[in-house]
Amino acid sequence: MNAYQKIENQFFSPQDGWSELREAAEKACREGFHINGAMFSCTKPFNVLLRYLKDKHAISRGLSLTGSKFYLVQLNRTDPKGNIPKVILWEDSNHPIVYMISCQERPAFDQISYSLHRYLSPYLCKVFLRTNEIHRGLNELRDTHTGASLRVREYTSRSLIDDPNSVKRVRTNREWTDEDYEAVFQKLGEEKHWLNSLRLEIRGRQISSGRIWRDATFSCESGFGYFFETVVGTVRQAVVKSETFFEKRDRHSSPTHTSRPLKIVYSEDIFSDKRQNYRLIETLNRLNDSALSVYHPNPYFHGSLVDYADGSSYDLWVTSPGAILVVPKKSTTDSIERVCNYICDEFQEGDVQEIS
Amino acid sequence: MDLPQTVESIKNEVDNYIRTVQALKAVANELLFDDASRKLVSEGKAYFGRRLDTSSNNRISPNNQVTPDLVISLPLKQNVVVEAKLAMSGDTDLRKSKLIETQKYDDDLTGFDTNVTKVTGHDLILLVSFSHAKEIADHIVDLQKSQEIEFKKNFAIIRFIRNSERKTWFVLDLVSGGLTDQGKTKKLQKSVSIDMEHLISNRHFGSIEFYDADPPLPLLMHKIHELMFNNLTREQSLLLQENNQVEVAVTVSKIRDQLADSFGPGTASGDRTPDIPKSNCVDKAFQAFVRIGWARKIKVNSYIYDVRKRRKHFEQFCKFRAQELCKTVEEREKQRRREIEKLPLFKPLLEHEKD
Numbered sequence: 001m002n003a004y005q006k007i008e009n010q011f012f013s014p015q016d017g018w019s020e021l022r023e024a025a026e027k028a029c030r031e032g033f034h035i036n037g038a039m040f041s042c043t044k045p046f047n048v049l050l051r052y053l054k055d056k057h058a059i060s061r062g063l064s065l066t067g068s069k070f071y072l073v074q075l076n077r078t079d080p081k082g083n084i085p086k087v088i089l090w091e092d093s094n095h096p097i098v099y100m101i102s103c104q105e106r107p108a109f110d111q112i113s114y115s116l117h118r119y120l121s122p123y124l125c126k127v128f129l130r131t132n133e134i135h136r137g138l139n140e141l142r143d144t145h146t147g148a149s150l151r152v153r154e155y156t157s158r159s160l161i162d163d164p165n166s167v168k169r170v171r172t173n174r175e176w177t178d179e180d181y182e183a184v185f186q187k188l189g190e191e192k193h194w195l196n197s198l199r200l201e202i203r204g205r206q207i208s209s210g211r212i213w214r215d216a217t218f219s220c221e222s223g224f225g226y227f228f229e230t231v232v233g234t235v236r237q238a239v240v241k242s243e244t245f246f247e248k249r250d251r252h253s254s255p256t257h258t259s260r261p262l263k264i265v266y267s268e269d270i271f272s273d274k275r276q277n278y279r280l281i282e283t284l285n286r287l288n289d290s291a292l293s294v295y296h297p298n299p300y301f302h303g304s305l306v307d308y309a310d311g312s313s314y315d316l317w318v319t320s321p322g323a324i325l326v327v328p329k330k331s332t333t334d335s336i337e338r339v340c341n342y343i344c345d346e347f348q349e350g351d352v353q354e355i356s
Numbered sequence: 357m358d359l360p361q362t363v364e365s366i367k368n369e370v371d372n373y374i375r376t377v378q379a380l381k382a383v384a385n386e387l388l389f390d391d392a393s394r395k396l397v398s399e400g401k402a403y404f405g406r407r408l409d410t411s412s413n414n415r416i417s418p419n420n421q422v423t424p425d426l427v428i429s430l431p432l433k434q435n436v437v438v439e440a441k442l443a444m445s446g447d448t449d450l451r452k453s454k455l456i457e458t459q460k461y462d463d464d465l466t467g468f469d470t471n472v473t474k475v476t477g478h479d480l481i482l483l484v485s486f487s488h489a490k491e492i493a494d495h496i497v498d499l500q501k502s503q504e505i506e507f508k509k510n511f512a513i514i515r516f517i518r519n520s521e522r523k524t525w526f527v528l529d530l531v532s533g534g535l536t537d538q539g540k541t542k543k544l545q546k547s548v549s550i551d552m553e554h555l556i557s558n559r560h561f562g563s564i565e566f567y568d569a570d571p572p573l574p575l576l577m578h579k580i581h582e583l584m585f586n587n588l589t590r591e592q593s594l595l596l597q598e599n600n601q602v603e604v605a606v607t608v609s610k611i612r613d614q615l616a617d618s619f620g621p622g623t624a625s626g627d628r629t630p631d632i633p634k635s636n637c638v639d640k641a642f643q644a645f646v647r648i649g650w651a652r653k654i655k656v657n658s659y660i661y662d663v664r665k666r667r668k669h670f671e672q673f674c675k676f677r678a679q680e681l682c683k684t685v686e687e688r689e690k691q692r693r694r695e696i697e698k699l700p701l702f703k704p705l706l707e708h709e710k711d
Contacts, residue, residue, distance in 0.1 A: 057594050118597070251563050251618065258559040272522070293578060293670030295374055299520035300552070302374070304578070308665040310593065311585035319524035319552040327556060329563070329618065330586040355557045 007031050011103040012086050015070045021088060021101075025224040028103040034210075035224050036109035037101035038217040039236060041243035043333055044123040046091040046098065052120060061119055065089075073100070075112045081105070085112035095240050098124060099232075106219065113217070122310040122332035127216045127239045128341030130349060131195040134214070135185045137234040145230060148204030150181040154211075157193035160348060169279060170346060172196065194349035202230050214345070245352075246336045250312075250328040261327040264343055264350040269321035277301045277318060283347045284316070287339070307335045314339060324350070362678035369443075369572045370674070376442045377567050379483055379516045380404060380426045381555045382526035383438055386548050387428045387540065401472050402561055403427040404621040405568040407628040408437075408467040415506075416460035423568045423630045424461055425483075427468065434510075434536040435468045435478035437461050440567070442485045444492060455496060455505060458482060462507045467628055479510040479535045486527075489515035493532045510536055514544060524552040565619035566632050574673035576615075576633060576641045581650075581669050583614055584661050592663070601664045608657040612638045648676050 011028050015021040025035045042049060052058060053065040053073065062076040075085040085108040087100040100116070102109045117124055129137075138150060156174045173193060177184070181200070188195060201209040208223025212231055216239055220227040247253075249260045270276050277298050284292045289308045296302040301318040312335035315327040324343060328336060340352050384402035389395070406427045410420050426438035439458055444451055461480050468476065484492050493513050499505035512533035519525045529547035556562055565579070584604060588596065596602045612635050616622075620632040635657075642659045645651035651659045666672070696703050 060598070119594075256559060259563050261557045261562070269522075289665065291665070291667050291669055293668070295670075296371060300518075300524040304582070304670070306582045306585055308585065311588050313582045313586060315556075317552075317556055319520075319556070321522055325553060325556055327562070329582070355553070 003031070007033060008103055012072055012088070014067055014072070015088070017069070021070055022225045022228070025101065025103070025220070025228075029220060029222050029224050033103045034106075035101055035103055035220040036106055036217070037099060037220070037232070038109075038113050038215075039127065039232070039239050040098045040100075040117065040216070041125045041127055041239055041333065042091075042096050042098050042123055043125060043247070046096075049098070049120055049123060052123075058119065061115065063115065063119060073112065073116060075115050077111075079108040079111050081108070083108045085109065085115075087112050087116070089116075092236070095236065096243070097236060097239060118309075122312075122334040125243065125332070125334035125337060127242050128337055128345075129214050129216060129235065129238050129242065130341075130344055130352065131185070131188060131214075132351065133238045133242065134195055134198065134212070134235075135181075137238045138181050138185075140237065141230055141234040145202075145204050148202055148230070151201045151203070152177055152179050152181050152184045152198060153201055153209070154199035155184060156196040157188055158196055158345065158349075159191065159193040169283070170348075194344065196345075200231060202226065204230070214341070242337070243333060245354075246340075247333045249336060250331045252330060259328055261325055261355050262340075263326065263353055263355055264324045264340065265353050266322045266348065266350040270348065271301075271318050272321040274298050280318065280324070280343075280347055283343070286346070287342050305339065307331075307339060309338070310335050312336070312339075325355070359675075359678055359682055362681055363674050366572065366574060366674045366677050366681075370575045372443055373569070373572055373575060374565075375485075375518065376425075376440050376569070377404075377565060378518070378526060378552070378555060379442070379485075379528075380438065380440055380567055381558065381561055381564070382516060382528055382550045383481065383483060383514065384426060384428060384561060385550055385555060385558065386528055386544070387436055388430070391539065391543070396560075397430055399472065400428065400430040401469055401624065403429075403469070403625050404561065404564050405630040405632050406467070406469075406621075406625040407630055408465040410460065411464050411466075414460060414463040416457055422460050422465070425567050425569070429469045429472040431473050432475065433473060434475055435473065436481060436535065437465070437478050438481040438483055440483040440569075441492075442483075444484065444488050448495075451492070451495060452499065452504075455492070455499060459505060459507070462509050462511070469625075477509075477536075479512065480507065481535075482511070482513045484513060484515050484531075486515045486517035489513065489531045496532075507533075510534060512541070512544075518552075519549070525549040526552060526555065563619065564621060566615070567621075568630055568632055570637045571633060572677075573641060573644060574670060574677050576637060577644060577673045578670045579615060579619060580611060580638070580641055580645075581666075583611065583618070584663050586618075587614070588663065596663060596665075601662060604661050604663050605654070606642075606659055606661055608635055608639045608642060608659075611642075644673075644676070647680075648672075 007028050011024045053063060064074050066072050071089045073087050073089050079085055083104055087102045089100045091098050100113060117126055154176050158170050158172050161169055161171050195214060197211055197213040199211040206223050206226040208227035210218055210220035210227045212218045212235060216235055218232055251259045254260050281294055281297060291306050293304045303316045305316055306313045310332050312331040313329045317325040344350060388397050388400040388402060390397050404426055405423055407421045407423050410417050410422055412418050424437040425440045428436040512535055513531040514528055515531050517527050519527050527547055527549050528544060530544035534541040592602050615633055623629050642651055646653055651661045653659055
């Protein structure tokens with residue numbers, strides 16, 4: 001058994017409690033491993049999800065579950081490097097949130113987290129955070145951890161390509177730096193970029209570093225316990241808010257028995273240029289596992305989108321120059337998050353708001 | 357008949373249907389809007405289809421039931437009955453018969469919601485598109501002069517247009533006649549603009565997508581296709597993920613009820629709720645699914661739907677419908693030619709039939 005396997009075995013051995021798991025993750029970090037993780041909100045009790053992970057469909061998909069409280073989930077298919085993807089899975093004690101972490105490399109982690117989400121969707125909901133939500137979260141972190149410094153070491157962002165001859169419409173930018181997070185967010189705002197990921201170093205009671213992505217996944221390089229308490233804790237609050245905002249929006253699940261539409265609002269009148277209607281249509285047509293039907297493209301846009309991932313459907317409208325209306329017909333939290341994030345990430349990031 | 361042109365005209369038909377629903381929502385919004393408080397009257401009700409009873413004196417349909425496209429009831433106010441006629445034919449005779457038929461609402465109708473208002477009378481609105489409004493108003497005046505048409509109730513013609521400048525608005529304006537409510541009459545004479553966003557996000561009637569006219573076949577097929585995905589159980593969803601296809605048994609009545617619940621006027625009218633959409637329309641849509649190869653019939657009003665993740669399904673439905681229409685026209689033409697060959701003496705008559 002080589003050193004890598006030894007650490008991995010220790011990490012995935014049955015853990016009795018959080019302190020043991022944290023210690024195993026800290027140790028893995030000290031040995032140079034990155035702890036990859038993700039947060040999901042859930043719309044069914046955790047024990048129901050566990051039951052699904054033990055049924056015949058889970059077995060046929062190669063998913064197996066063992067342990068108690070901190071569960072080990074394995075995907076009985078090897079990744080390209082020959083590893084069997086594994087994660088430790090547990091639920092938050094106060095919120096309907098599920099965590100998964102792994103000391104394996106990112107491709108193995110992505111493979112199993114994707115399989116788990118796909119299998120447990122729409123009850124296990126992928127959450128996406130927009131630039132201002134991450135910014136607000138980090139502000140709260142600074143306020144609650146007095147004296148802590150939050151230095152950004154690297155970030156990736158996206159922005160629009162202005163060149164009308166370009167085939168691509170959105171570019172991805174990557175910056176290596178060493179700045180206070182506030183300066184980075186200010187720059188993102190000024191340059192009209194939206195955040196994709198942020199590599200942070202937190203210096204406070206302890207020192208830790210790691211990366212967070214807008215899809216509520218993270219990767220810790222050092223000081224796992226402190227990173228989880230601070231950065232992941234901050235993201236958790238944003239996840240809870242996001243879940244509350246997006247849940248029960250269709251006519252069937254809404255408390256008012258009427259659809260609760262929302263809108264993605266832009267700071268500029270982007271749809272004054274009617275070519276943007278067609279760019280939106282093109283973008284929506286590329287959304288994986290979905291189908292768009294266009295009733296009316298121009299001068300206003302009216303389309304219908306069915307999300308084949310879980311059967312949700314929406315009406316989409318552009319009737320004013322600065323906003324897209326999303327009207328859920330039958331929708332799950334998982335799907336509405338996916339659709340709104342997709343529009344924000346691939347078309348242009350806007351502020352997702354309640355219609356007043 | 358040219359296929360792309362037919363596809364385009366089918367899409368226009370769908371757009372007209374959607375536009376009519378929006379126009380009815382715009383009228384409901386305006387009639388329920390209280391100008392003093394600047395919000396919708398919470399006690400007011402809009403029924404997108406409600407069966408009302410006619411009297412023995414009804415000139416068109418005595419002792420029967422009629423279903424106006426929209427009924428508005430407000431406390432202490434006259435009810436308003438609205439009939440939308442957007443796709444009014446250019447053929448004068450056809451249009452005349454449609455206009456005369458409108459008189460079925462000019463009667464002492466009963467069946468209004470007495471929980472909202474004890475007032476039993478009503479006004480009548482004919483809702484028409486901007487482009488036809490003048491022509492229709494003139495036609496009605498002519499018919500009134502020739503005593504072929506008569507309205508004893510307050511009768512108003514309101515035209516509407518979708519106006520997309522900076523934002524998209526629905527503009528309503530009164531072409532002729534008036535309502536009992538003088539305030540609304542004056543306001544509508546000056547024209548009223550309603551932000552389309554208000555209609556889309558309206559909590560009471562925002563979700564309504566069908567009214568008391570049969571939806572175009574591609575639109576109905578589209579709604580059914582989406583509904584099939586909405587309805588999948590967890591077991592069926594997993595099978596779909598694994599096999600990219602799952603067969604689901606459905607009955608026409610169950611799908612009709614679900615369509616009515618999701619996109620119809622709801623059950624606010626109780627026993628007076630009309631069948632929107634009608635069962636025979638839903639059955640026709642399933643028959644079309646059978647012809648396109650997406651479903652198979654197992655017995656009367658029961659089908660197996662082949663649920664698959666299909667792209668551009670609405671486009672496919674429009675094209676399919678257009679192909680069927682083109683084929684029908686082609687076959688009729690072939691039949692006519694055969695008849696001309698067989699009966700050359702009738703050629704002028706058969707040529708006239710074509711026109």
